Amino acid sequence: MDFSHFDARHYPTVSVPEGYREWAETYEDTVLDLMDLRLLARLRSVPWKRVQRAADLACGTGRIGAWLKQQEVGSIDGVDLTPEMLEQARAKNVYQHLHPGDLASTPLPTDHYEVVTAVLVDEHLPDVLPLYTEAARITCPGGYCVLVGYHPYFLLGGIPTHFDRTTGEAVTIRCYVHLFSDHVRAALAAGWVLREMEEGLIDEEWLAKKPQWKPYQHRPVSYALVWQKEIHPA
Numbered sequence: 001m002d003f004s005h006f007d008a009r010h011y012p013t014v015s016v017p018e019g020y021r022e023w024a025e026t027y028e029d030t031v032l033d034l035m036d037l038r039l040l041a042r043l044r045s046v047p048w049k050r051v052q053r054a055a056d057l058a059c060g061t062g063r064i065g066a067w068l069k070q071q072e073v074g075s076i077d078g079v080d081l082t083p084e085m086l087e088q089a090r091a092k093n094v095y096q097h098l099h100p101g102d103l104a105s106t107p108l109p110t111d112h113y114e115v116v117t118a119v120l121v122d123e124h125l126p127d128v129l130p131l132y133t134e135a136a137r138i139t140c141p142g143g144y145c146v147l148v149g150y151h152p153y154f155l156l157g158g159i160p161t162h163f164d165r166t167t168g169e170a171v172t173i174r175c176y177v178h179l180f181s182d183h184v185r186a187a188l189a190a191g192w193v194l195r196e197m198e199e200g201l202i203d204e205e206w207l208a209k210k211p212q213w214k215p216y217q218h219r220p221v222s223y224a225l226v227w228q229k230e231i232h233p234a
Contacts, residue, residue: 008158
């Protein structure tokens with residue numbers, strides 16, 4: 001569903017490439033680790049330390065790649081649509097290869113990765129099926145797809161993914177609302193099995209960093225889904 005049906009703030013809307021090109025310089029100052037890295041750390045179904053090859057789709061500035069490297073993941077490849085984001089990811093020196101491009105159609109090898117991550121990106125996709133299909137193509141049998149997203153609770157409540165320009169103007173990056181049922185249908189169609197789910201709430205730790213979020217205390221702001229690729233008998 002297009003976010004415009006729910007938009008309560010009516011900020012100017014820009015495309016994904018335009019938005020992240022502008023946001024790249026201040027992105028890491030804006031997005032809290034509590035949004036995504038805290039959820040990743042809570043997951044128990046993925047054996048991070050035994051992962052030799054991972055792909056980070058929509059790798060952005062490389063925050064997730066840096067976290068994966070801290071978990072002792074071996075080799076990490078990244079893909080992102082925005083050159084300005086890739087430039088920052090490259091500077092972190094944690095990726096084996098970085099590729100410009102669409103996460104739904106990557107140059108990455110088939111059946112190669114034990115873990116594929118896609119973090120804070122699904123709300124920008126008109127349809128999540130291409131994401132799950134491409135992740136299934138590049139993941140080896142028995143491997144994992146870890147998706148962390150902005151919770152639909154906030155999108156349905158009219159609050160989009162947005163940032164402040166240097167002028168102070170708030171801008172929306174084009175968003176779409178995906179219900180969890182949309183994820184389940186798409187993932188099952190692509191051959192995934194759900195192994196774990198977590199949701200992140202606006203809590204005291206969050207409010208200590210962003211006290212202006214007090215009206216949303218106890219509300220879900222993000223979620224993590226862990227899918228495992230089915231192993232078909234030979």
